[in-house]
Amino acid sequence: MRRPVLAVHLLLATGVLATACAAPSAGPAAAPEQSWETIVAEAEGQTVDLWMYGGDERGNAYVDDVLAPAAAELGVTLRRVPVADTKDALRRMLAEKAAGETDGDVDLVWVNGDNFATGKQAEAWLCGWSDRLPHMANVAEDDALVREDFGTPVDGCEAPWHKAQFTFAYDAAEVTDPPGTFTELLEWVEANPGRFTYPAPPDFTGSVFLRQALYAVAGGAEAVPTSFDQDAFDELAPELYRTLRDLEPHLWREGRTYPRDSAALERLYADGEVDMTMTYGPATLTELVEDGTFPATTEVLTLEEGTVGNASFLGIPATAGDAEGAMVVADLALSPEQQAAKADPGVWGQFTVLDTGLLDADDRARFEQLPASDVVPPYDVLSRGADPELSSDWVGPLDDGWRREVLGSGS
Amino acid sequence: MSAVDGGARRRRTGRPAVHALDVAVLAWLVVPVLPLLVWGAASRWSAPAVLPQDWGWDGWRSAYDGGLVPALARSTVLGLAVAAVATPLGAMAGRALGWRELRHPAPVALVLLAPVVLPPFSVAMGLDVLLLRTGLPGPVAVVLLLVVLALPYTSYTMRAAYAGIDPELEEQARTLGATPRQARRRATLPAVRLGLLTAAGLAFLVGWSDYVVTLLVGGGRLVTAPVLVGATAAGSGNEAAVAALSISSVLPLVLALVAGAALQRRREERA
Numbered sequence: 197m198r199r200p201v202l203a204v205h206l207l208l209a210t211g212v213l214a215t216a217c218a219a220p221s222a223g224p225a226a227a228p229e230q231s232w233e234t235i236v237a238e239a240e241g242q243t244v245d246l247w248m249y250g251g252d253e254r255g256n257a258y259v260d261d262v263l264a265p266a267a268a269e270l271g272v273t274l275r276r277v278p279v280a281d282t283k284d285a286l287r288r289m290l291a292e293k294a295a296g297e298t299d300g301d302v303d304l305v306w307v308n309g310d311n312f313a314t315g316k317q318a319e320a321w322l323c324g325w326s327d328r329l330p331h332m333a334n335v336a337e338d339d340a341l342v343r344e345d346f347g348t349p350v351d352g353c354e355a356p357w358h359k360a361q362f363t364f365a366y367d368a369a370e371v372t373d374p375p376g377t378f379t380e381l382l383e384w385v386e387a388n389p390g391r392f393t394y395p396a397p398p399d400f401t402g403s404v405f406l407r408q409a410l411y412a413v414a415g416g417a418e419a420v421p422t423s424f425d426q427d428a429f430d431e432l433a434p435e436l437y438r439t440l441r442d443l444e445p446h447l448w449r450e451g452r453t454y455p456r457d458s459a460a461l462e463r464l465y466a467d468g469e470v471d472m473t474m475t476y477g478p479a480t481l482t483e484l485v486e487d488g489t490f491p492a493t494t495e496v497l498t499l500e501e502g503t504v505g506n507a508s509f510l511g512i513p514a515t516a517g518d519a520e521g522a523m524v525v526a527d528l529a530l531s532p533e534q535q536a537a538k539a540d541p542g543v544w545g546q547f548t549v550l551d552t553g554l555l556d557a558d559d560r561a562r563f564e565q566l567p568a569s570d571v572v573p574p575y576d577v578l579s580r581g582a583d584p585e586l587s588s589d590w591v592g593p594l595d596d597g598w599r600r601e602v603l604g605s606g607s
Numbered sequence: 608m609s610a611v612d613g614g615a616r617r618r619r620t621g622r623p624a625v626h627a628l629d630v631a632v633l634a635w636l637v638v639p640v641l642p643l644l645v646w647g648a649a650s651r652w653s654a655p656a657v658l659p660q661d662w663g664w665d666g667w668r669s670a671y672d673g674g675l676v677p678a679l680a681r682s683t684v685l686g687l688a689v690a691a692v693a694t695p696l697g698a699m700a701g702r703a704l705g706w707r708e709l710r711h712p713a714p715v716a717l718v719l720l721a722p723v724v725l726p727p728f729s730v731a732m733g734l735d736v737l738l739l740r741t742g743l744p745g746p747v748a749v750v751l752l753l754v755v756l757a758l759p760y761t762s763y764t765m766r767a768a769y770a771g772i773d774p775e776l777e778e779q780a781r782t783l784g785a786t787p788r789q790a791r792r793r794a795t796l797p798a799v800r801l802g803l804l805t806a807a808g809l810a811f812l813v814g815w816s817d818y819v820v821t822l823l824v825g826g827g828r829l830v831t832a833p834v835l836v837g838a839t840a841a842g843s844g845n846e847a848a849v850a851a852l853s854i855s856s857v858l859p860l861v862l863a864l865v866a867g868a869a870l871q872r873r874r875e876e877r878a
Contacts, residue, residue, distance in 0.1 A: 245827050250835075251842020253669055260672075277827035278673070278838035287732070288823055295739030301826030462843035480843070488651040488661060489844035 225514030227325035227352075227523075235520045240271035242521030246510075247285035248306035250278025251459070254483055258544040262537050266528055272521045277302075282311050286320075292515040293320045300515030303522040307354065308508040309346040313588040315511065316348060322512040325523055326355035331530035334559075336551035340584060341507045347422050347587025354509035355526040358538065358546035361578045362404050362504040363478040364497035365490075365571075370471040377500045378412035382439070386446045391471045393448035393455060393464065396603065397595040401458035404476055406594050407586055408504055410436050416501065417583035424589035433594070437601035444602065454603070466490055472497070476506070478578065479545035482569045496572055502581030507549055536562035541569035548575075646850035666847025673835060673848065675855060682815050682831040682856065688750045689814030690807040693757035697806050698799070700758070701765020706774045723759045730756065731820045738824055745826040752820050757813040761806040768802025804867070812860070832856040 230238075244267070250256060256276065264274040279285055285305045292300040307315070315321050326332065335342055335356060342356040343349070364381070366374055370391070375381040385392040395402035411417045413435045421428050444451030448470050455461040458475060465473035466489050473490075475481065484490040510526045512519055528534060532555055535548040552563050568574065646652065647666060649659030700719060703709050722730065730752065738748040776798060780790035796803070818833040836852045839845050 247827060249841065250673075250838025251840070251845060253673070253839075253842070253845060253848070256673060277830060278835060279822065280837040280841040284822055288735075288826060291735040291823065292739060292826075294736045297739055301745060301828060459841065459843045466844070484844050487665070487844065 225319060225322050227322050227328075227519070232328065232330060235523055236270070238520040239518075239524040242518035243273040243275055244303045244518050244521040244525050245275050245277050245301055246304040246306070246525070247277045247279055247282075247288070247302050249282055250276075250280070252477070252480060254480070254544045255546075258538055262543065263525070263529060263534060266534065267525050270524055270528065272524050274525055282307055286311050286315055289315065289320050289513040289515060290318055292513065293318065297515045299517035300513055301517065302513050303516040303518045304525060305511045305513065306357065306508060307511045308506060309585070310588045310591055312345050312354060312509065312511060313348045315513075316351075316353060320514055321353040322514045322516060322519055323351055323353040325352055325512065325519075326350070326526065327352045329355055329523065329527040329530060331527050331532075334532065334550045334554045335530070336554065339549075339551065341505060342509075342549050345509060346506065346585045346591075347589070350509070354511040355530060356507050356549035357510050357526075357529055358535075359505065359507045359549055359575065359579070360476050360547065361478060361575070361582060362408060362474065362476050363481070363572075363578065364472055364474045364499070364503075365465075365478075365481055365494050366472045366497050367465075367468075367491050367493050368495045369491065369493040374495075374497055376498075378408065381497075381499070382412075382443060385443060388471070389446045390448055390450070392446070393451070393461065393470055394474065395458050395461045396454035396456065397598045398591075399455075399457040401461070401474060401476055402454070403591055403595055404504055405474060406436070406440075406598055407590070408583075409440065410586075410594065411504070411583055412501075413439050417504075420586065422584060423587045424593070429590075429593055433597050434601075436594075437597060440598070440602045441605055444605075462490075478572045479541070479547070481571045482541045482545050485571045494571055496578070498573070498577070498580070500581070502579070502583050504585055505579050505582040506585045532559035532562055536566065539563065540566055541572065542567065545569060545572065547579075643850050643853055646846050647854045649847055649850075652846070666849075666851040669845075669848040670835075670839075670851035670855070673839060673852075674830060675832075675835065675852060678830055678832045678835045679855060679859075681829050682833070685746075685749065685753070685817075685821070685829060685831055686811040686813075686815035689753045689757050690810040692750065693754045693761045693810035693813070694803060694807040696754070697758055697761020697763075697810070698765045698803065700762035701767075701802070701806075702769050704762065705766040705769025705771075719762050720759050722756045727756055727817065728819050731823050735824050745824065745828045749821055749825040749829060750814070752824055753814050753817055754810075756817075756820070757810040760809040760813065764806040764809060765799065765802050768799040768806075771802075772798045801871075808863075808867075815856070815860070 246259065248255070248259070256278065259274070259276050264276070267274040277285075282305065285302055285307075289300070289302050289305070292302065305311075312321075332355070341359060345354065368374070371384070371388075375384045394405040397403040397406050410420060410432060414420050414432050420432065447454075448464065455464060461470070462473055462475070462484070464470045466484075468491070478496065481490070481494065481496070485492060485494050510522075510529060512522045512526070516522055529538075530549070532550060535550050536559075538544050538546050539548050548563065552560050555563075572578070645659060648662055648664070650663035650665040651661040652659035700715070704712055704716060704719075709715055734752060738752065741748070743751070772795070777790045777795050780794040781787070785793065815831075816833055817831075818837050821829050821831050822834050822837075832852065833856070836849060836856065839852060840849045
């Protein structure tokens with residue numbers, strides 16, 4: 197008689213296997229010292245799996261239609277793996293690392309901030325390679341935005357890809373007298389009840405709004421230490437939460453509820469339920485206005501004191517199976533041709549990480565000839581007086597405090 | 608089956624309350640899908656407009672550009688692979704449970720139910736490192752894990768199917784001269800055919816609709832329809848593309864269901 201023991205055996209077998217497997221030894225992963233020529237030669241024929249957030253159609257199209265064909269010319273096949281959240285890529289990398297994998301399926305990740313810091317702490321990134329990329333010569337030596345990623349030293353563990361600026365946008369048809377500072381923004385919210393809200397932290401965008409507000413209540417970015425400091429937190433956070441609690445009754449739906457994420461806020465703005473939105477990726481605004489998702493009267497709100505800015509990067513996991521190919525792609529992505537193509541508002545509109553002053557005349561011309569966006573001002577205008585990001589150690593306590601003090605206050 | 612019974616009862620009693628309930632249930636199922644259908648043919652639709660301001664097929668184009676067709680093909684292969692393994696396993700388990708061939712059925716029944724109790728996320732998170740260490744290729748590991756998740760559905764469906772027929776059937780075939788293999792193939796399996804179809808359909812759905820296991824255990828090799836939907840839905844202004852993706856992942860299933868039901872009705876009429 198046949199019995200259904202197969203499934204039971206299967207379950208038991210996995211259990212035995214789990215106990216039998218010892219954890220592999222961990223250690224920092226440094227890229228081997230190879231000449232760039234060797235790396236390029238080894239890269240040929242490799243398939244690079246680039247894991248990236250897939251919710252940005254223009255970003256997807258840029259990688260598929262511009263970057264991948266250019267990589268193919270170098271003999272590298274670039275495959276895009278779309279994920280809903282970069283944390284999915286991190287989970288896979290950490291699992292591969294825990295399993296002692298050396299031919300992993302994640303070769304390149306679009307990453308920054310918290311995800312980078314988590315991976316670095318777990319020694320899950322390949323390090324010491326990005327400084328050796330030939331095109332790094334065009335990145336300014338003293339550019340703090342690309343040497344540190346949310347306060348975490350980059351240490352050659354990721355190559356800069358583009359810069360971003362936290363940006364408020366408003367509907368000029370509704371907001372006739374736009375605020376010029378963060379404090380004026382708060383006053384505007386009080387004068388126009390129900391027309392403003394922000395995504396609930398720990399959403400990425402809600403979280404940066406919190407840090408922007410912290411700078412405002414502290415009296416400027418320089419008043420907040422970059423690396424996390426409990427004393428500074430205890431001194432500054434209560435004022436921040438009090439300000440946001442006072443703001444709550446004037447928010448959309450009297451602050452009884454907050455948009456779940458930035459996509460939800462952007463929906464509210466698109467539907468005309470609020471008059472302002474905010475994004476860490478102003479590049480997307482051009483298309484959202486163009487395709488009619490956002491009103492044609494959408495304009496960027498520039499704050500006198502500047503807003504928070506960051507850079508995002510391409511990281512290579514220590515477990516990557518095609519690390520050489522990934523380095524070649526990361527270098528290609530840094531080339532003036534690719535950076536200029538990507539900065540075109542009609543392509544993706546992402547701000548370059550290159551210092552155009554370091555480029556020769558021909559390459560500089562690529563950037564000077566870029567068409568202007570109808571919505572988003574150029575980077576030098578947008579980043580005027582830009583504030584540095586706080587260390588990612590700040591993010592957790594600030595977000596947790598907001599949940600407790602603002603969301604949980606029940607006012 | 609039960610729908611037919613319900614129809615017969617309704618015809619006898621004819622109470623309007625029953626109709627109202629039917630309509631309510633139908634509305635509950637269908638109304639949430641309507642905006643999706645409208646978005647499938649819209650290029651701009653913002654509140655408070657009841658209908659889209661601009662109609663168009665933009666969503667379909669960007670879904671196509673995003674890799675809709677290969678994603679659907681991968682989903683199909685994954686669903687078929689899961690069904691191909693989980694259905695025979697489920698039939699074996701269901702036979703033993705349904706025909707009470709086990710001395711201690713309770714522990715086996717519990718183990719078989721366990722994957723439903725655990726959220727797929729925790730199953731994937733717990734087993735991904737382990738499966739990596741076995742060195743199995745990602746897609747094989749995905750099928751293995753999804754089979755475990757599909758087993759409760761297939762084995763419980765098959766348990767009901769076997770419980771509905773008499774074990775004597777096989778004995779009779781044997782006394783008429785059939786080998787054990789022939790008896791199973793010619794007498795028992797045709798009798799549980801509907802159960803097998805249902806079980807295979809459910810197992811197919813497990814593979815077709817999975818996100819977490821496919822992505823984390825598959826290592827990104829399998830960009831299936833749900834992976835594409837998840838990634839696309841994470842962004843703003845993608846409603847039309849998400850609608851196009853969702854409709855194309857649901858429509859084949861609805862068509863298969865309708866076709867299956869029609870086939871079943873024809874067969875019953877012929878009988």
